[in-house]
Amino acid sequence: MNGRQIGQTIVGLVITLLWAMPTLAAQRVALVIGNGQYQHVPQLPNPGRDADAMTRVLTDLGFSVTTVKNASRRDLGRKVIEFGRATGGAEVALVFYAGHGIQVDGTNYLIPVDAALQDDLSLSEEAYKLDDLLNAVSGAQTRVILMDACRDNPFSNRMKRTVATRDIGRGLARVQSNAGGTLIAFATDPDNIAADGQGNNSPFTTALVGVLPQAGLEIRLAMGRVRAEVARLTGNRQIPWVNESLFGELYLAGQPGAVMTPTSAPGVDLSALDLAHWQSAQAIGTAESYRDYRQNNPQGRFAAQADMQIAALTRPRPTAAPQTQPPASRPPPTAVPAASSSSGGAPFSTFRDCPECPEMIHIPAGSFRMGDLSGEGEPDEKPVRTVNVPAFSVGKFEVTFDEWDACVAVGGCSYPQSDGDWGRGKRPVIHVSWNDAQEYVRWLSRKTGQRYRLLSEAEWEYTARAGTSTEYSWGNQIDTSKTDYDDSGHRNAQPVGSYAANPWGLHDVHGNVGEWLEDCWNNSYGGAPTDASAWTSGNCADRALRGGSWYDVAAVLRSAYRFRLGAGSRSHLLGLRVARTAF
Numbered sequence: 327m328n329g330r331q332i333g334q335t336i337v338g339l340v341i342t343l344l345w346a347m348p349t350l351a352a353q354r355v356a357l358v359i360g361n362g363q364y365q366h367v368p369q370l371p372n373p374g375r376d377a378d379a380m381t382r383v384l385t386d387l388g389f390s391v392t393t394v395k396n397a398s399r400r401d402l403g404r405k406v407i408e409f410g411r412a413t414g415g416a417e418v419a420l421v422f423y424a425g426h427g428i429q430v431d432g433t434n435y436l437i438p439v440d441a442a443l444q445d446d447l448s449l450s451e452e453a454y455k456l457d458d459l460l461n462a463v464s465g466a467q468t469r470v471i472l473m474d475a476c477r478d479n480p481f482s483n484r485m486k487r488t489v490a491t492r493d494i495g496r497g498l499a500r501v502q503s504n505a506g507g508t509l510i511a512f513a514t515d516p517d518n519i520a521a522d523g524q525g526n527n528s529p530f531t532t533a534l535v536g537v538l539p540q541a542g543l544e545i546r547l548a549m550g551r552v553r554a555e556v557a558r559l560t561g562n563r564q565i566p567w568v569n570e571s572l573f574g575e576l577y578l579a580g581q582p583g584a585v586m587t588p589t590s591a592p593g594v595d596l597s598a599l600d601l602a603h604w605q606s607a608q609a610i611g612t613a614e615s616y617r618d619y620r621q622n623n624p625q626g627r628f629a630a631q632a633d634m635q636i637a638a639l640t641r642p643r644p645t646a647a648p649q650t651q652p653p654a655s656r657p658p659p660t661a662v663p664a665a666s667s668s669s670g671g672a673p674f675s676t677f678r679d680c681p682e683c684p685e686m687i688h689i690p691a692g693s694f695r696m697g698d699l700s701g702e703g704e705p706d707e708k709p710v711r712t713v714n715v716p717a718f719s720v721g722k723f724e725v726t727f728d729e730w731d732a733c734v735a736v737g738g739c740s741y742p743q744s745d746g747d748w749g750r751g752k753r754p755v756i757h758v759s760w761n762d763a764q765e766y767v768r769w770l771s772r773k774t775g776q777r778y779r780l781l782s783e784a785e786w787e788y789t790a791r792a793g794t795s796t797e798y799s800w801g802n803q804i805d806t807s808k809t810d811y812d813d814s815g816h817r818n819a820q821p822v823g824s825y826a827a828n829p830w831g832l833h834d835v836h837g838n839v840g841e842w843l844e845d846c847w848n849n850s851y852g853g854a855p856t857d858a859s860a861w862t863s864g865n866c867a868d869r870a871l872r873g874g875s876w877y878d879v880a881a882v883l884r885s886a887y888r889f890r891l892g893a894g895s896r897s898h899l900l901g902l903r904v905a906r907t908a909f
Contacts, residue, residue, distance in 0.1 A: 364441075686721060726752050
């Protein structure tokens, strides 16, 4: 091929690529909305800048972006309709909204800048239903909705109720993504408010701009990092909430190995993002978190420190010789009065291995049927099978802040969890990841010479059922007098032991906080161990949890219900209970 032919070939390829670019861009479409210049309430300074920042990031990620700022009700409705038409057949449709939103009777509304909302009858005409937005983008294969709309809302106090019982709530209401292929993220958890931010962008947008361009992050992991970064930026006062029903994996910045150029979004200080990434890595404190910092900030200011941390954390540790008997300096276990079975059964003896240690209950060996005994549960609760459980010991209560703080005080636990201004003491420790929980049980083991650990799924269900076969340990119907959950009227976790124990003396196995378990996640019980040991194969990036929390609906509190989160996830809904192999 001569030089002229090569030149013609290159020109042909360029023309082909140019023709192909609109088609490729159409595979990813985004609608970015920033409403800040409100006409009837004080204006918000950041939504316009948030929209600019997200427009640049999404454009860099290959999206065809439509940006709307300071939209009236008419403009907002028209743009949503136009965007909805563009989403037909798209691979991904992403919507970002920054501005005011409101919930009334559990329905969420976006508020245009010309809304006055004198009373609740004005909503249908002056505001825009989030449900209508979700319906508009239903033609896309995958839908991602990012809502930075939970700001402290002046409309909530001024709007008159034509019906006295109408509920005008704080923040936004929980949204269940019933349509498969959807991820919905709020800047903070439902019924709470998010900060607009003191800098150029809100905390949620700052985190999104820093995380989304990172190559190799599946969207669920990316949102986990966004959650951690927002929590860090706000001192754990704001925890983003995500609900998803995605099919398969979604990588916005390319699969592992891809390289993305850092965004230069207007108003976003890249040096500040470098610092934010470094501080996030320090907060997590694992070798993987420092590797992640190095990968995404190859010329970062803290590269040398990150390399030192990686080397220190991956250095092999000497293995101590196994002890044939407890250390002489270790005090004998402290006896605690026995916990009597509320069903009239035999008492289960209790003890503590040290004054700072959790109170433990001896659980005798036995067997039980595990899983969806009613036949009305979830697919991952099947098949029902018989499990043989060796004797072990289990925490009478969920681990408390007092117990966790004792670990932090001596350096055994590296992350001093926030109490969210709820109080510490006897409340269950929250904002605990599975990785954090492992630090705690390792510290207990070193301190006592015993083998402390998390429960397996089988052990948890065995002790939660406590000899019963009903949905809950007290029967088949939820009871607000027996557990802390969504309908109990509380807006936070309660001190441990606030509710009566189950028949075997355990408190708060249903509700209060979700409890991390040792097991890797598997989508069914097919091939699961039948000796009650933890299932240590499968998806070990995600770990199993049980029990539900103060925030969850009744179904999540059932003895058979299972759920999972990434091992690094922290939330005000998550805590732990410990087990001990020897007793």
